[in-house]
Amino acid sequence: MAMNLARSTEPRSEGLVDALREAILTGRYAPGTRLVQDDLAEAFGMSRIPLREALRRLEGEGLVVISPNRGAIVRPLAPKDVVDLYDLRLALEALALRRASERYADLRASTKTRHAQARQAIAARNLTALFRLDRDFHADIAAASDNPHLVAALGAQWSQIMRVMHAYFQAGDYPVDTWDDHEAIADAVAHGEADLAVERMSAHLTGSRDRILASLRGHGDRP
Amino acid sequence: MAMNLARSTEPRSEGLVDALREAILTGRYAPGTRLVQDDLAEAFGMSRIPLREALRRLEGEGLVVISPNRGAIVRPLAPKDVVDLYDLRLALEALALRRASERYADLRASTKTRHAQARQAIAARNLTALFRLDRDFHADIAAASDNPHLVAALGAQWSQIMRVMHAYFQAGDYPVDTWDDHEAIADAVAHGEADLAVERMSAHLTGSRDRILASLRGHGDRP
DNA sequence: CCGGTCTAGATTGTATACAATTTAATGGTG
DNA sequence: CACCATTAAATTGTATACAATCTAGACCGG
Numbered sequence: 001m002a003m004n005l006a007r008s009t010e011p012r013s014e015g016l017v018d019a020l021r022e023a024i025l026t027g028r029y030a031p032g033t034r035l036v037q038d039d040l041a042e043a044f045g046m047s048r049i050p051l052r053e054a055l056r057r058l059e060g061e062g063l064v065v066i067s068p069n070r071g072a073i074v075r076p077l078a079p080k081d082v083v084d085l086y087d088l089r090l091a092l093e094a095l096a097l098r099r100a101s102e103r104y105a106d107l108r109a110s111t112k113t114r115h116a117q118a119r120q121a122i123a124a125r126n127l128t129a130l131f132r133l134d135r136d137f138h139a140d141i142a143a144a145s146d147n148p149h150l151v152a153a154l155g156a157q158w159s160q161i162m163r164v165m166h167a168y169f170q171a172g173d174y175p176v177d178t179w180d181d182h183e184a185i186a187d188a189v190a191h192g193e194a195d196l197a198v199e200r201m202s203a204h205l206t207g208s209r210d211r212i213l214a215s216l217r218g219h220g221d222r223p
Numbered sequence: 224m225a226m227n228l229a230r231s232t233e234p235r236s237e238g239l240v241d242a243l244r245e246a247i248l249t250g251r252y253a254p255g256t257r258l259v260q261d262d263l264a265e266a267f268g269m270s271r272i273p274l275r276e277a278l279r280r281l282e283g284e285g286l287v288v289i290s291p292n293r294g295a296i297v298r299p300l301a302p303k304d305v306v307d308l309y310d311l312r313l314a315l316e317a318l319a320l321r322r323a324s325e326r327y328a329d330l331r332a333s334t335k336t337r338h339a340q341a342r343q344a345i346a347a348r349n350l351t352a353l354f355r356l357d358r359d360f361h362a363d364i365a366a367a368s369d370n371p372h373l374v375a376a377l378g379a380q381w382s383q384i385m386r387v388m389h390a391y392f393q394a395g396d397y398p399v400d401t402w403d404d405h406e407a408i409a410d411a412v413a414h415g416e417a418d419l420a421v422e423r424m425s426a427h428l429t430g431s432r433d434r435i436l437a438s439l440r441g442h443g444d445r446p
Numbered sequence: 447c448c449g450g451t452c453t454a455g456a457t458t459g460t461a462t463a464c465a466a467t468t469t470a471a472t473g474g475t476g
Numbered sequence: 477c478a479c480c481a482t483t484a485a486a487t488t489g490t491a492t493a494c495a496a497t498c499t500a501g502a503c504c505g506g
Contacts, residue, residue, distance in 0.1 A: 011291050011459060037488070047461045048488090049272065053279045060283015062375060068234050069467050069488060084370040091318040095311065147307040149383070152285060153376055160372070234489060260458070270491050271458090292458060292497050 012050040017057050019044065024063050024074055025159055026128050027166030035064065035072040062156060063163075077160075077167055079216055085160050086209040092154050093138065093205070094198045096145040097185070101194035105144035111137060111186040115179040125171050131162055137182050141189070168216045175211060178204075235273040240280050242267070247286050247297055248382055249351050250389030258287065258295040285379060286386075300383075300390055302439055308383050309432040315377050316361065316428070317421045319368040320408070324417035328367035334360060334409040338402040348394050354385060360405050364412070391439045398434060401427075 020040075023029045035055065037048045044051065055072045058064040066072045100107075114133050121129040135158055142154045181204040188197035243263075246252045258278065260271045267274065278295045281287040289295045323330075337356050344352040358381055365377045404427040411420035 014291060036486095038486090049460050049462095052489090053276055053459095056276045056279040057283045060280045068237060071468095071488065081372070084372045087322075087370060088318065088373050088376060091314050095314040099310075147310060149304070149307045149380075150311050153311060153379070156376070156379075157372075259456095261456090272490050272492095275459090276489095294458065294498095 012046050016044060016046070016050060016054040020054055020058060021061075021063065021159070024058070025162040025166070027163065029074050031074050031077040031163060031167055033074045035074065037071070061159065063159060075163075077164060079213065081160070082164055082168075082209065082212055082216070085157065085164065086205055089154075089157050089161065090202060090205050092150065092157055093141070093201050096142050096147075096150055096154065097189060097197040097201055098194045099145035099147060099150075100141055101189050101192050101197055103144070103146070104190060104192045105141075106190045107137075107140050107144065107186040108183070108190055110140060111179075111183050115183060118179050122174065122176075127166070127169065127171060127174070130174060131165055134178070135162065141185075144189070164212060168212050170215060173211055173215050175207065178208075235269050239267060239269070239273060239277045243277055243281060244284075244286060244382070247281070248385045248389070250386065252297050254297050254300040254386060254390055256297045258297065260294070284382065286382060298386075300387060302436070304383070305387055305391075305432065305435055305439070308380065308387065309428055312377075312380050312384065313425060313428050315373065315380055316364070316424050319365050319370075319373055319377065320412060320420040320424055321417045322370060322373075323364055323367035324412050324415050324420055326367070326369070327413060327415045328364075329413045330360075330363050330367065330409040331406070331413055333363060334402075334405050338406060341402050345397065345399075350389070350392065350394060350397070353397060354388055357401070358385065364408075367412070387435060391435050393438060396434055396438050398430065401431075 020029075029035065037051055037055075041048045041051045055064055055066060059066050059072070063075055064072050065075050114137055118130060118133045121127075121133060138154065138158060139151075142151045145151070181200065185197050185200045185204065188194075188200060243252075252258065260274055260278075264271045264274045278287055278289060282289050282295070286298055287295050288298050337360055341353060341356045344350075344356060361377065361381060362374075365374045368374070404423065408420050408423050408427065411417075411423060
């Protein structure tokens with residue numbers, strides 16, 4: 001008989017952290033949004049105790065800012081954050097690529113699969129699904145580095161980037177050649193060519209960053 | 224009249240997070256130690272509610288691991304963590320050095336001051352003070368990068384390194400030329416020579432890492 | 447002696463209730 | 477009208493109490 005996989009013994013605050021994180025990453029709770037405990041507790045159907053714990057958890061992850069006696073807000077994002085985040089991100093991705101290249105990690109097949117899925121997501125104008133596929137590709141590289149601390153750093157990193165994308169991106173802004181870049185990077189890694197992979201990643205990220213910054217300006221000028 | 228600077232309105236859990244973090248970083252709560260809520264609550268003179276929030280915060284920072292219904296422990300450390308952490312750390316420090324070098328940040332004076340203080344700490348066999356001075360030097364470099372996200376990543380990074388050092392280091396293991404390295408790095412940054420600074424940092428960190436690994440082996444063999 | 451079941455104690459998870467603080471609104475005063 | 481006290485409402489902070497779960501040891505059949 002099939003065992004019931006839904007662990008009913010899981011504490012309330014566990015699933016809550018994931019739900020809140022998801023809402024923040026997808027922009028449903030936009031940067032700067034106040035997170036009022038009573039409201040959230042009612043929305044999620046529990047008391048404020050587990051809710052407060054979830055907020056502390058997310059504070060530790062850098063997604064939420066809590067001011068004593070004043071409450072919590074979704075951590076704000078400024079244009080400079082975009083520049084700083086991409087600068088940091090390139091350093092982390094470069095390290096991941098070097099380590100993955102050393103072991104000739106082969107991500108070509110899974111990348112091709114994701115590429116196909118991404119095409120569908122683009123056709124369906126499903127930005128959230130698109131970003132998730134993007135994240136999955138980069139998460140695979142991180143995992144291939146075999147360095148859990150690097151994985152964690154890139155994860156925190158990516159959470160912020162995800163917020164940036166949902167905050168500043170428009171559907172039309174998604175570059176069509178993103179996944180060609182990804183496949184080229186996967187190729188370089190599979191052949192152990194670390195420098196080439198890093199170079200390609202650098203171009204990829206710079207393009208992505210500049211597109212976000214441009215989109216930001218375009219919408220920041222007129223109210 | 225001088226205003227009382229001790230903000231009595233500060234919530235209990237604020238200072239608590241700092242106290243717990245300090246205890247973990249200095250090894251007073253060693254890796255793997257169980258953190259029983261009742262005991263800690265009594266030790267800090269408060270109920271379990273603010274204590275649990277502090278634990279969630281530290282979970283988010285990666286210092287504590289919480290298992291549902293089983294409780295919290297100080298995050299364990301394995302030898303591989305030392306290798307992984309230093310690998311990641313070099314990438315982060317290198318980025319910080321490049322950004323600091325671009326702006327010719329001059330940390331020579333403060334480094335010299337810390338060097339003198341470090342000599343006193345060595346004489347007093349005060350490892351905790353010594354590590355803190357070390358951290359301050361690296362924190363200065365991070366701050367000079369003018370990238371708050373990099374500062375945060377290096378901070379999280381350093382917390383883990385601090386735990387490693389307190390866990391595996393012996394008083395005699397502290398290398399006497401650490402601060403000569405630091406001054407040489409500060410020199411390179413002040414002259415804008417990023418590559419040289421990174422090279423020196425690389426040597427510095429490699430030496431530090433290998434000393435920890437050696438110390439680890441030396442004590443891991445015999446019980 | 448080994449493995450399994452059962453129960454008591456220890457420990458974690460959370461709702462409720464109330465205290466403390468901040469925020470917003472009100473009204474007076476120059 | 478601007479400015480500042482005063483107060484009510486909204487919101488956060490935490491202690492208490494109890495429910496849910498896990499752990500360890502006793503007990504028992506093999």
